[in-house]
Amino acid sequence: MSEIEPVRLELIIGSTRVGRIAPVVANWFVERARTYPHVELGVIDLLETSLPQNLDDSPATDAFRARVGRAHGFVAVTSEYNHGYPAALKTAFDSVKHEWRAKPIGFVSYGGVSGGLRATEQLRQVVAELHMVSVRQSVSFHQVRKKFDDNGRTTDAAAVDSADRMLAQLVWWARAVRLHRATESYPG
Incomplete structure (x- = not known):
């Protein structure tokens, strides 16, 4: 039996706010x-990734697009600000198009009472439009600073359990998509 090739996941830190707990x-x-x-895991911190707000091409956009293209799946770490997700995360999603397609994504959210769940639910709509597969399991931290x-x-035993379940789902989808892409292009 041959060795299983690892899947490449990129974790994207969505908050760029001063004093953030995202790291x-x-x-x-x-x-x-x-x-x-x-699993091979890379980290993209949007605080250190200067993507243009007007979505123009730039060296930073090209580098980001290439990294997204090499990944088999993603994890977005998102805060919830005013019942929504951070603008930097939306810019990141909007800066790339085809490289996201058919790839799985999971969410780790945090915030106050809601634990960032409203941001996650909104992001599920965004990634669906990008032809991504949002895995069902997510991780959420309510009252994150505590x-x-x-x-x-x-x-937080629920977060630990959720993280493990989400990783299992991400790896399953990433392997399935990688296998299928080897023989056929995504039709979207």
């Missing part, structure tokens, strides 16, 4: 995902 949430998920079998200790660890 804590993202780092926790990265540690979790890096122990998952057959969920992590000073070392970035959480004892």
